[in-house]
Amino acid sequence: MNPTWGDVNVTPTNHNAMTSKIVLAYFIYLPLALGLTLYVAHTLFRNGRVFMLDIFRGKADIADSTNRLFEVGFYLLNMGFALLILRIDQGAEVNLGIDGGGYVTTYSHALDTNQELVEVLAGKLGGFAIYLGIMLFLNLYLFFRGRRKSRENRPLPPATDTAVAAAY
Amino acid sequence: MNLNLLSYLLFFPAMLAIAVWTAQVSHRHGRVWMLRIFDNEAAFVDAVNNVLLVGCYVVNAGYIALVVGRWELITSLPQMLATLTTHVATILFLLAWLHYQNIAVLLIWSRARSRPRPIIRITGQRPG
Numbered sequence: 001m002n003p004t005w006g007d008v009n010v011t012p013t014n015h016n017a018m019t020s021k022i023v024l025a026y027f028i029y030l031p032l033a034l035g036l037t038l039y040v041a042h043t044l045f046r047n048g049r050v051f052m053l054d055i056f057r058g059k060a061d062i063a064d065s066t067n068r069l070f071e072v073g074f075y076l077l078n079m080g081f082a083l084l085i086l087r088i089d090q091g092a093e094v095n096l097g098i099d100g101g102g103y104v105t106t107y108s109h110a111l112d113t114n115q116e117l118v119e120v121l122a123g124k125l126g127g128f129a130i131y132l133g134i135m136l137f138l139n140l141y142l143f144f145r146g147r148r149k150s151r152e153n154r155p156l157p158p159a160t161d162t163a164v165a166a167a168y
Numbered sequence: 169m170n171l172n173l174l175s176y177l178l179f180f181p182a183m184l185a186i187a188v189w190t191a192q193v194s195h196r197h198g199r200v201w202m203l204r205i206f207d208n209e210a211a212f213v214d215a216v217n218n219v220l221l222v223g224c225y226v227v228n229a230g231y232i233a234l235v236v237g238r239w240e241l242i243t244s245l246p247q248m249l250a251t252l253t254t255h256v257a258t259i260l261f262l263l264a265w266l267h268y269q270n271i272a273v274l275l276i277w278s279r280a281r282s283r284p285r286p287i288i289r290i291t292g293q294r295p296g
Contacts, residue, residue: 123237129230
């Protein structure tokens with residue numbers, strides 16, 4: 001009697017799980033992405049203090065507190081995004097048939113060579129770096145805007161006699 | 169090591185070095201222009217300048233890394249040289265374009281600032 005499908009051990013075996021470098025890629029991606037976020041946020045908010053002092057008219061305590069609060073927000077937002085885009089998919093499943101009691105499942109994009117590892121990591125880290133750059137420039141724009149608004153609402157300093165005389 | 173990987177290892181550090189160098193030159197020599205634009209407020213200018221420098225690093229390095237992932241399959245040395253040169257040229261043109269944009273922004277902004285403006289201060293009081 002020919003073996004039917006039910007007699008064959010059809011437990012899927014994923015041969016690529018052994019050779020795939022996805023876990024390695026995660027362990028390279030995470031420190032680099034999080035380190036980059038720390039570096040960018042640190043630089044932005046070290047220099048953001050000048051803007052905050054300008055916006056809050058030299059009140060150092062409230063300027064520093066606000067700066068720190070926005071810094072923590074920046075960390076949370078961007079580290080969250082870094083983790084969100086972590087997942088690396090292996091591509092489409094390609095089934096090669098039955099081999100020794102199980103399916104041979106391979107992937108069109110197995111991530112089992114160094115070349116693929118470098119390409120996937122470069123794409124992810126590059127995209128994340130550009131995103132961080134856009135967030136940085138957005139923050140800088142908001143700093144500028146805050147500074148301008150604060151200056152618009154500021155009462156003019158008391159005019160001296162010479163300034164008054166010059167106005168007439 | 170295959171030729172694709174070798175090209176990436178040559179391409180990425182070289183382009184990164186050029187991008188960092190361009191950014192540092194702009195950082196150093198753009199400062200004078202920004203002092204002119206922002207009324208010689210040195211602390212403010214340095215803060216803006218430093219943030220722009222880091223933004224420049226991150227975006228340029230990010231783009232250089234992003235293009236690494238999408239090269240054709242390289243099988244021979246002549247093909248490798250040709251591909252490598254094309255990609256290097258693309259990055260150089262892009263950096264040049266960004267650089268001239270930066271110069272244009274500085275020139276236009278500083279010209280707008282240096283235009284003579286009337287100083288009118290309304291005080292509500294007459295000179296005594």
